[in-house]
Amino acid sequence: MKIIEKSQLMSAAEIDRTLQRLAHQVVEKSGGTRNLALIGIRRRGVPLAERIARAMRGIDGVEVPVGTLDITLYRDDLSKVAPQAVLQSSHIPFGVDAMDLVLVDDVLYTGRTIRAAMNGLFDLGRPKRVSLCVLIDRGHREMPIEAQYIGRTVQTSDTEIIEVRLTEIDNEERVVLVDRVDG
Amino acid sequence: MLLVKNGRVMDPASKTDAPRDVLLDGERIAEIAAPGKITHADGEQVFDATGLIVAPGFIDMHAHLREPGQENSETIETGTHAAARGGFTVVCCMPNTKPVNDNASITRFMVDRAKAFGHVRVWPIGAASVGSKGEAISDIGAMRDAGIVAVSDDGKPIATAKLARQIMDYCRTLDLPVIEHAEDVSLAAGAVMREGIASTRLGLPGMPAAAESVCVARDVQVAELTGARLHIAHLSAKSSLAQVRFAKQNGLRVSCEVTPHHFTLIDEDVTYDSRYKMNPPLAAREDREALLEGLADGTVDAIATDHAPHEPAIKDVEFDKAPFGILGFETAISLALEQLVHSGRISLLRMVELFTSGPARALGKERKLAVGEPSDLTIFSLDRPWTYHVAESASKSRNSPFDGHSFKGGPVATIVGGKIAYKH
Amino acid sequence: MPGALLTWPREAPPPLTRKQVNYRFRDLLAMEPLSADEITFILDQSKPFQEIQRNPLKKLATLRGKTVALAFFENSTRTRLSFGTAASRLGADTMNLQAEASSLKKGETLLDTANNLNAMKPDCFVMRHSSSGAADFVARHLEIPVVNAGDGTHEHPSQGLLDALTIRDRKGTLNHLNVTILGDIAHSRVARSNLHLLGKFGCRFTLCGPAMWVPRELEHIGPPGTPIRCVYRVEEALEDADVIIVLRVQTERLYEPSLSQNDYILLYQLNAERMKLAKPDALILHPGPINRGTEITPDVADGPRSAVLEQVTNGVSVRMAILYLLMVGATEGTTHPALEGKTVS
Numbered sequence: 001m002k003i004i005e006k007s008q009l010m011s012a013a014e015i016d017r018t019l020q021r022l023a024h025q026v027v028e029k030s031g032g033t034r035n036l037a038l039i040g041i042r043r044r045g046v047p048l049a050e051r052i053a054r055a056m057r058g059i060d061g062v063e064v065p066v067g068t069l070d071i072t073l074y075r076d077d078l079s080k081v082a083p084q085a086v087l088q089s090s091h092i093p094f095g096v097d098a099m100d101l102v103l104v105d106d107v108l109y110t111g112r113t114i115r116a117a118m119n120g121l122f123d124l125g126r127p128k129r130v131s132l133c134v135l136i137d138r139g140h141r142e143m144p145i146e147a148q149y150i151g152r153t154v155q156t157s158d159t160e161i162i163e164v165r166l167t168e169i170d171n172e173e174r175v176v177l178v179d180r181v182d183g
Numbered sequence: 184m185l186l187v188k189n190g191r192v193m194d195p196a197s198k199t200d201a202p203r204d205v206l207l208d209g210e211r212i213a214e215i216a217a218p219g220k221i222t223h224a225d226g227e228q229v230f231d232a233t234g235l236i237v238a239p240g241f242i243d244m245h246a247h248l249r250e251p252g253q254e255n256s257e258t259i260e261t262g263t264h265a266a267a268r269g270g271f272t273v274v275c276c277m278p279n280t281k282p283v284n285d286n287a288s289i290t291r292f293m294v295d296r297a298k299a300f301g302h303v304r305v306w307p308i309g310a311a312s313v314g315s316k317g318e319a320i321s322d323i324g325a326m327r328d329a330g331i332v333a334v335s336d337d338g339k340p341i342a343t344a345k346l347a348r349q350i351m352d353y354c355r356t357l358d359l360p361v362i363e364h365a366e367d368v369s370l371a372a373g374a375v376m377r378e379g380i381a382s383t384r385l386g387l388p389g390m391p392a393a394a395e396s397v398c399v400a401r402d403v404q405v406a407e408l409t410g411a412r413l414h415i416a417h418l419s420a421k422s423s424l425a426q427v428r429f430a431k432q433n434g435l436r437v438s439c440e441v442t443p444h445h446f447t448l449i450d451e452d453v454t455y456d457s458r459y460k461m462n463p464p465l466a467a468r469e470d471r472e473a474l475l476e477g478l479a480d481g482t483v484d485a486i487a488t489d490h491a492p493h494e495p496a497i498k499d500v501e502f503d504k505a506p507f508g509i510l511g512f513e514t515a516i517s518l519a520l521e522q523l524v525h526s527g528r529i530s531l532l533r534m535v536e537l538f539t540s541g542p543a544r545a546l547g548k549e550r551k552l553a554v555g556e557p558s559d560l561t562i563f564s565l566d567r568p569w570t571y572h573v574a575e576s577a578s579k580s581r582n583s584p585f586d587g588h589s590f591k592g593g594p595v596a597t598i599v600g601g602k603i604a605y606k607h
Numbered sequence: 608m609p610g611a612l613l614t615w616p617r618e619a620p621p622p623l624t625r626k627q628v629n630y631r632f633r634d635l636l637a638m639e640p641l642s643a644d645e646i647t648f649i650l651d652q653s654k655p656f657q658e659i660q661r662n663p664l665k666k667l668a669t670l671r672g673k674t675v676a677l678a679f680f681e682n683s684t685r686t687r688l689s690f691g692t693a694a695s696r697l698g699a700d701t702m703n704l705q706a707e708a709s710s711l712k713k714g715e716t717l718l719d720t721a722n723n724l725n726a727m728k729p730d731c732f733v734m735r736h737s738s739s740g741a742a743d744f745v746a747r748h749l750e751i752p753v754v755n756a757g758d759g760t761h762e763h764p765s766q767g768l769l770d771a772l773t774i775r776d777r778k779g780t781l782n783h784l785n786v787t788i789l790g791d792i793a794h795s796r797v798a799r800s801n802l803h804l805l806g807k808f809g810c811r812f813t814l815c816g817p818a819m820w821v822p823r824e825l826e827h828i829g830p831p832g833t834p835i836r837c838v839y840r841v842e843e844a845l846e847d848a849d850v851i852i853v854l855r856v857q858t859e860r861l862y863e864p865s866l867s868q869n870d871y872i873l874l875y876q877l878n879a880e881r882m883k884l885a886k887p888d889a890l891i892l893h894p895g896p897i898n899r900g901t902e903i904t905p906d907v908a909d910g911p912r913s914a915v916l917e918q919v920t921n922g923v924s925v926r927m928a929i930l931y932l933l934m935v936g937a938t939e940g941t942t943h944p945a946l947e948g949k950t951v952s
């Protein structure tokens with residue numbers, strides 16, 4: 001299987017601007033940062049959540065807590081993932097009861113990850129509200145799940161993949177559209 | 184008449200190792216001559232032994248045929264069939280059948296059964312004590328008349344020194360050897376393998392070498408006291424061999440046998456597979472080394488298989504629940520060639536001795552390839568490549584750790600009483 | 608030499624796209640064949656489960672619809688409860704076989720019992736048996752993963768792992784620790800698993816107990832070259848120990864020879880006086896159940912250096928990790944997952 005890069009969707013600067021915009025959107029819609037917390041979904045949701053929290057600090061001067069959630073145990077398709085899917089820890093160092101939680105992920109696709117993430121959140125307690133913030137929405141939903149905060153909406157086909165590359169993980173900073181080709 | 188021609192005849196009794204033709208007439212060897220010198224008439228059977236060794240018929244002086252009473256695991260017919268395929272012309276069967284062979288009628292049953300259905304000769308060994316319970320002496324005299332060649336309580340040692348003395352005294356007068364399964368029951372209690380690093384690692388209870396040698400020491404002393412003929416069965420430990428060597432050096436009539444699995448495998452080979460479980464258990468590296476020396480220097484008199492079939496239903500269970508014992512007939516010659524001859528530890532003639540005149544002497548008999556002797560021959564190859572598949576065994580059981588092993592050399596034909604009992 | 612005719616332990620089916628296999632085997636039968644990396648992997652995978660056990664809601668749906676057979680041919684309340692809890696918290700159902708109630712009493716062989724249970728289609732077989740090698744034997748005949756919950760005096764791998772997790776959490780590392788094991792080591796499957804596991808991390812061992820229970824052959828257990836010394840006075844065993852593993856003295860003597868309980872207490876009991884010889888931060892472990900007043904005094908068992916209760920909690924986490932690891936894998940006809948690192952979202 002080969003990966004062919006088709007086009008660049010976002011540059012480093014565009015990512016940064018979008019995250020700033022999302023941070024503002026969230027703060028505005030939430031009416032402030034009280035009881036607000038961000039939960040980054042492993043892996044790439046985590047640095048995105050941290051950056052959005054940092055941007056929020058700039059807006060309101062307030063520290064919005066950030067938690068990380070590993071959804072492996074909550075997936076419905078575990079048998080289709082490679083054997084011995086490695087577990088990472090979740091780390092949510094605050095109570096979720098009565099909180100206004102924003103799940104953060106890089107790409108929203110079928111919606112299954114978000115469904116699993118909500119299962120994980122509700123095992124921890126009873127949040128007041130859960131909303132979803134994603135950098136890219138690429139359509140093809142299989143669950144009745146939508147994001148409240150979207151960086152960019154992109155039309156894609158099934159064989160295409162959107163790769164969000166972040167400095168913290170990939171040592172580069174851009175969003176690309178790639179194609180999977182058998183060969 | 185059966186003419187065996189072009190073979191390399193090896194007879195330890197006369198120290199012969201030469202190309203010879205052998206003419207068998209019914210139950211006797213009629214003529215032995217240089218190749219081509221025996222005129223053969225029409226209608227005579229001819230066996231071409233070109234490239235093969237022709238030896239006196241091999242004797243396995245320790246085997247279990249399980250009949251009467253345990254016919255699911257083996258019968259006299261199937262066991263002797265496997266023995267013939269293994270190159271043996273005589274099998275001495277142990278008395279731990281159900282019921283135990285401790286009286287003349289059981290002995291006669293075995294003898295008759297063997298005459299009717301056996302593929303090779305069967306020389307029964309009678310129980311030393313009634314039921315092998317270690318209390319009363321069995322009808323040894325009557326059994327001798329019925330055809331036993333020795334006594335033993337095999338499966339167990341003779342229960343006490345006092346009983347061993349009485350039996351040895353008695354058997355000395357009847358001119359029967361006493362064959363001892365040497366084991367100190369208290370040291371061996373609960374053990375399923377040899378005590379050592381391997382047993383500690385596997386978490387399996389083990390018996391030390393002393394479990395065997397303590398009993399050998401007892402019996403050698405009693406043999407000295409009584410002047411009896413004592414033969415130590417399936418000797419496995421260096422310390423036991425030392426006792427036998429000492430006894431021989433002091434002129435005692437003590438002999439011993441070693442099994443092929445004891446000169447091939449050691450306790451480090453044991454895994455949680457009951458095909459590695461037997462009694463005495465596979466011993467330590469140094470014991471095997473000592474056995475190899477003893478096989479070379481004459482301290483060991485015979486190779487005997489202790490062929491111990493157990494049907495899969497009872498043998499294929501957890502290690503500590505499985506009965507002791509493995510098959511032996513069909514792999515004995517090949518293992519001896521591989522481990523002893525091809526490796527250079529002993530000469531081929533010495534190997535033949537360990538299967539023929541050695542065991543015969545331990546039983547107070549003779550085995551020779553000479554005119555007038557019984558027409559039993561073992562014909563084998565030194566280099567025929569073959570692989571042992573236990574599923575094809577003539578035995579009813581399947582408990583061999585050598586399944587799938589490839590050998591160089593093995594039995595080719597077995598002639599008993601002038602008739603071909605097995606031909607490859 | 609026709610020695611190694613079996614290829615055991617069984618290897619797991621080759622992974623689909625993973626570049627690296629984290630755990631090679633289909634079963635968990637023993638610590639001996641595992642590498643240090645594989646052990647570390649299992650311990651790391653226990654961490655998420657430790658956290659989940661702190662949640663108000665401890666139940667996952669990860670193994671929903673799967674069944675774990677708990678075949679305990681030898682009595683055990685604690686290990687069986689621990690595995691049962693682990694299975695339930697992962698959302699799996701359990702099938703319970705208990706020794707007294709089993710048809711083994713009616714003479715059914717182990718293999719028949721295992722095959723019968725297997726015919727009810729569990730997805731995993733956890734077993735404890737009094738014969739060493741019994742789990743190995745059953746694993747050879749089943750297609751599903753087998754977890755050894757203790758076989759005779761051979762190994763108790765999940766105990767070894769939970770001990771290691773407890774040590775690692777308290778000490779920060781498993782490397783190069785001085786470990787003392789105290790008690791009837793000759794007959795202890797827990798001790799063997801500890802030796803094999805910790806030996807792979809460069810630990811040094813002192814084995815201590817009455818001579819009949821500490822044979823010199825134990826010096827050869829564990830990876831080759833592991834420093835192991837046998838001592839027969841408890842005072843000599845405590846001085847440098849970072850970890851002291853105290854084994855239960857079986858008051859129902861199953862193995863010869865019997866030793867007088869008074870003698871054992873006099874010479875080997877771990878009490879406060881003797882603990883003064885140990886390092887202040889020495890960690891005390893016990894596989895349980897504890898005979899208070901025999902091998903260990905209550906004050907030491909309940910003291911700050913003792914991690915006995917943490918062992919129990921960690922036991923559930925480790926067993927959840929084990930069940931997760933063995934039961935979540937490629938099933939027949941699986942498709943290749945998305946590319947490495949990309950989740951299917």
